[in-house]
Amino acid sequence: MQKLFDEVASLDKRCYDEFFLSEDILMEHAANGIAAYIRNNFKKNSKIVIVCGSGNNGADGIALSRLLHADYDVYLFYAKKPASKMALLQQKRALAIGVRESAELESCDVLVDAIVGTGFSGEFSKEIASIIDEMNALNAFKIACDIPSGYRFLADITLTMGALKKSMFLDGSKDALGDIRVVDLGVSRDIYERDSNCKLLDLDDLRLPSRAKKDSHKGSYGHLAIASGQMSGAGIMSALSALRFGSGLVTLVGFEKIEIPHTLMYSHEVPQNTTALALGMGLGAEFSAQELEKFLDNALPLVADADIFHMQAVLDILKREDVVLTPHAKEFVSLLKRANIADIAVDELQKERFKYVEMFCKKYPHVTLLLKGANVIIGKDSECFVNPHGTQALAKGGSGDVLSGLIASLLSQGYSPLDAAMNGSLAHTKAALHYSGADYSLTPDDLIEGICKL
Ligand SMILES: NC(=O)C1=CN([C@@H]2O[C@H](COP(=O)(O)OP(=O)(O)OC[C@H]3O[C@@H](n4cnc5c(N)ncnc54)[C@H](O)[C@@H]3O)[C@@H](O)[C@H]2O)[C@@H](O)CC1
Numbered sequence: 001m002q003k004l005f006d007e008v009a010s011l012d013k014r015c016y017d018e019f020f021l022s023e024d025i026l027m028e029h030a031a032n033g034i035a036a037y038i039r040n041n042f043k044k045n046s047k048i049v050i051v052c053g054s055g056n057n058g059a060d061g062i063a064l065s066r067l068l069h070a071d072y073d074v075y076l077f078y079a080k081k082p083a084s085k086m087a088l089l090q091q092k093r094a095l096a097i098g099v100r101e102s103a104e105l106e107s108c109d110v111l112v113d114a115i116v117g118t119g120f121s122g123e124f125s126k127e128i129a130s131i132i133d134e135m136n137a138l139n140a141f142k143i144a145c146d147i148p149s150g151y152r153f154l155a156d157i158t159l160t161m162g163a164l165k166k167s168m169f170l171d172g173s174k175d176a177l178g179d180i181r182v183v184d185l186g187v188s189r190d191i192y193e194r195d196s197n198c199k200l201l202d203l204d205d206l207r208l209p210s211r212a213k214k215d216s217h218k219g220s221y222g223h224l225a226i227a228s229g230q231m232s233g234a235g236i237m238s239a240l241s242a243l244r245f246g247s248g249l250v251t252l253v254g255f256e257k258i259e260i261p262h263t264l265m266y267s268h269e270v271p272q273n274t275t276a277l278a279l280g281m282g283l284g285a286e287f288s289a290q291e292l293e294k295f296l297d298n299a300l301p302l303v304a305d306a307d308i309f310h311m312q313a314v315l316d317i318l319k320r321e322d323v324v325l326t327p328h329a330k331e332f333v334s335l336l337k338r339a340n341i342a343d344i345a346v347d348e349l350q351k352e353r354f355k356y357v358e359m360f361c362k363k364y365p366h367v368t369l370l371l372k373g374a375n376v377i378i379g380k381d382s383e384c385f386v387n388p389h390g391t392q393a394l395a396k397g398g399s400g401d402v403l404s405g406l407i408a409s410l411l412s413q414g415y416s417p418l419d420a421a422m423n424g425s426l427a428h429t430k431a432a433l434h435y436s437g438a439d440y441s442l443t444p445d446d447l448i449e450g451i452c453k454l
């Protein structure tokens with residue numbers, strides 16, 4: 001698992017204070033990292049345009065021009081004139097060896113975005129915004145230096161300095177980054193980084209349910225009870241996912257007469273030997289307050305999803321010990337309001353997803369929260385994990401029902417809530433990645449099928 005950081009300025013500072021490196025040395029390594037990538041991937045004399053801003057991100061770009069100048073056809077274009085001490089020094093060095101500055105954005109083979117990095121604040125002026133849009137329209141290979149400027153530049157690859165930043169894993173950043181590589185800044189990444197309570201999940205972290213024990217029976221693998229709601233298809237999809245992911249028995253609990261697949265069971269109450277519960281998917285108005293109370297009158301581990309976040313009953317659920325909540329952005333906003341944490345719009349949440357997950361987990365440290373989205377954030381107490389492996393193929397009704405079924409299945413098989421959330425989410429995204437059809441065509445049934453071959 002790679003570490004994620006809120007900011008890296010303190011990591012840079014540690015390099016100066018504790019490792020006796022200078023800003024110049026760090027910057028030379030930053031520029032060298034990009035130069036090495038270009039040398040490895042583009043033949044000599046290719047045309048490289050580096051678009052620079054006024055700060056040290058721009059300075060990285062200007063240093064890069066110096067490193068490539070002899071072997072490539074390099075031009076600097078300033079979106080904003082050099083202003084920081086390092087940018088001015090790098091400009092002096094570059095001009096001294098004859099690097100060319102261009103007054104307009106020219107077509108090229110490789111386009112490097114060094115307008116702004118971590119120092120971006122506020123909004124772009126119209127002029128800079130239109131420069132970035134023009135850059136995006138160029139038919140060149142696009143490299144972002146450190147981070148794509150304002151996440152408006154759309155990179156083919158982001159060569160990020162020192163360590164991964166949390167802002168790179170906001171949903172709104174996902175289209176801008178392209179591939180991601182970390183460039184070392186004069187010390188190896190292990191030394192540069194400190195501990196972090198936020199980590200990026202690898203697909204290889206997935207720990208599948210074990211069926212190693214021969215002397216076992218269906219009761220050995222848990223019994224999941226799922227509240228079957230008004231939109232009964234949602235509960236059925238969760239239930240089929242759970243069965244596929246290893247639960248020994250899966251029962252839908254409800255009050256309507258509905259058609260269910262023959263592999264599932266149906267009951268009006270939570271069966272005796274139940275080991276985990278799932279509630280909320282397609283719930284609608286199916287359960288009365290008393291019926292809900294009865295369903296929850298136990299200490300079983302629970303996955304809570306969907307409609308429950310709009311109901312007062314969610315506050316009782318927050319009191320339980322072993323619980324995983326799986327809201328999407330809109331549901332999380334409703335939960336934050338009900339829990340008296342914040343009254344915000346979805347847009348505000350999307351800009352500060354990490355902050356609000358942290359606020360929630362601080363107030364409810366015993367609860368595991370999985371915030372769905374293009375990048376899934378899983379929070380528990382002071383820890384957080386990001387699953388960036390989902391794709392837009394998952395953007396379809398029912399994908400979330402499959403996810404809650406997978407997590408509930410692992411809970412029923414004895415995983416801790418945090419392990420169930422992490423592994424359920426990884427299995428969900430891995431199943432989507434393995435799907436061989438077109439991305440628009442993935443259905444919940446395909447996802448469930450995909451669980452067979454993880
Ligand atoms: N500090 C260090 O030791 C290192 C810094 N490095 C580079 O330095 C960058 C950070 O440098 P800075 O802290 O100077 O910040 P940036 O260069 O990312 O951004 C600040 C500059 O951008 C301008 N700016 C901010 N918001 C703007 C907006 N809305 N529109 C237009 N211009 C805007 C500011 O006027 C300022 O000049 C990193 O992203 C990285 O690329 C690397 O060289 C590695 C080492």
Ligand SMILES: Nc1ncnc2c1ncn2[C@@H]1O[C@H](COP(=O)(O)OP(=O)(O)O)[C@@H](O)[C@H]1O
Pocket residue numbers: 306328372373374375376389390391392393394395396397398399400401402403
């Ligand atoms: N663009 C996307 N990229 C990655 N994952 C996505 C994307 N869109 C949706 N997902 C995932 O698909 C699931 C959708 O869940 P949800 O919105 O609750 O759907 P539903 O309620 O219809 O089942 C979540 O796990 C979410 O993270």
Ligand SMILES: [K+]
Pocket residue numbers: 057113114115116117144145146147148149
């Ligand atoms: K940049």
